[in-house]
Amino acid sequence: MSITTLNNQMPLFDSEWGATEFETRDLRTLFGKYPTGVAIVATRTAEGRNVGLTINSFASLSLEPPLVLWSLVNHSPNLSVFRDCEYFTISILSCDHQELALRFASSRVENKFQGISVQETPEGIPSIGGAIVTLVCANHQQTHLGDHLLVIGEVKRIASIEGKPLVFHGGMFTGLHDIHGI
Numbered sequence: 001m002s003i004t005t006l007n008n009q010m011p012l013f014d015s016e017w018g019a020t021e022f023e024t025r026d027l028r029t030l031f032g033k034y035p036t037g038v039a040i041v042a043t044r045t046a047e048g049r050n051v052g053l054t055i056n057s058f059a060s061l062s063l064e065p066p067l068v069l070w071s072l073v074n075h076s077p078n079l080s081v082f083r084d085c086e087y088f089t090i091s092i093l094s095c096d097h098q099e100l101a102l103r104f105a106s107s108r109v110e111n112k113f114q115g116i117s118v119q120e121t122p123e124g125i126p127s128i129g130g131a132i133v134t135l136v137c138a139n140h141q142q143t144h145l146g147d148h149l150l151v152i153g154e155v156k157r158i159a160s161i162e163g164k165p166l167v168f169h170g171g172m173f174t175g176l177h178d179i180h181g182i
């Protein structure tokens with residue numbers, strides 16, 4: 001199946017009502033049309049090594065109890081780190097953090113935390129300085145689902161500063177734009 005578009009707006013499928021057979025890359029394109037914020041999830045290993053990566057799978061899950069979720073790809077070199085950690089932080093990035101988002105999305109950077117503003121939480125976990133929201137989460141529950149590990153955290157500490165979020169949409173970083181008249 002291939003997805004064609006009319007004026008880049010109306011998706012047309014080969015069949016009458018969508019497609020039941022599709023390529024992973026087509027699904028990825030469709031998932032990418034849902035705009036998300038961008039966050040860095042971070043923790044510290046028992047040996048004291050800081051570990052972190054850029055995610056856009058973050059979502060709120062429950063208010064009472066306070067739960068959030070994110071997912072980590074199964075082939076991540078840090079799968080066991082996040083599976084075994086006691087706490088992790090979620091730093092929601094501001095629109096000025098595009099470079100940081102790219103840095104933490106690269107496995108080639110040896111020490112992602114070197115030379116950047118890092119704040120250590122009272123639990124001893126690194127978080128990103130200047131993040132518009134910081135959540136310290138206890139590692140609550142995890143489930144392997146499909147090609148990702150679904151991680152659920154219980155929010156234990158919250159902090160926030162003023163700022164506009166970084167947005168990920170259509171495979172690109174962008175920002176929020178005011179809709180005229182709203």
Ligand SMILES: Cc1cc2nc3c(=O)[nH]c(=O)nc-3n(C[C@H](O)[C@H](O)[C@H](O)COP(=O)(O)O)c2cc1C
Nearest residue numbers: 053054055056057071072073078104105106107168
């Ligand atoms: C905007 C954006 C969102 C991402 N979201 C996720 C995610 O939710 N889960 C994930 O496992 N990887 C995600 N990635 C990919 C990781 O950031 C990337 O694989 C990173 O290199 C992992 O670092 P590591 O190899 O040091 O573990 C995302 C990348 C970008 C640019």
